[in-house]
Amino acid sequence: MSEFGAEHHAASEEEIREIKGALLEDTIRTLRPAEPLCVRETATVHDAVAAMLAKRQAGVLVIDADGRLTGIFTERDVLTRVVGRGLDTRLTPLAAVMTRDPEAVSPRDRIAYALNRMSVAGYRTIPVVDAETRPIGVVTVTDFIRWLVDLFPEAVLNIRPGDAIKRPHEVDAG
Secondary structure, three states: OOOOOOOOOOOOHHHHHHHHHHHHHOEHHHHOOEOOOEEEOOOEHHHHHHHHHHHOOOEEEEEOOOOOEEEEEEHHHHHHHHHHHOOOOOOOEHHHOOEEOOOOEOOOOEHHHHHHHHHHHOOOEEEEEOOOOOEEEEEEHHHHHHHHHHHOHHHHHOOOOOOOOOOHHHOOOO
């Protein structure tokens, strides 16, 4: 038996139905996507990173002159496409190192679809766009974790390392 064996909390059928229902019915709108940080392709990596730091965001969405999504540039790109290749951040335009034509979701898409894209394609950040592909938000792995915690606050928020799940009516004041 694994170390999680007897102490591991087995999900009830009701909890499993709740998870499946939320996955299949909840939309991206439920995740409350963050305001997108948008820049043009001509911006330098230095400018993009400065904007990411100032807004505490993991990436920028790259837009054309009409405000349509053309690319995405994330922390991972900074490491693998810029620092990893020894490029000068002040001289390198985003167009040279961004991911072009990234997959995006609409606010009406199901959470299950976005999770599929994150799992299969390895994304950690997905742009949210309107019908004209203009960025209106961004969702990250953190948003999905927050969504799960909202679904099961008792199971996530009341447990200490090594503890079994506590029920509110069983929690003592000590």
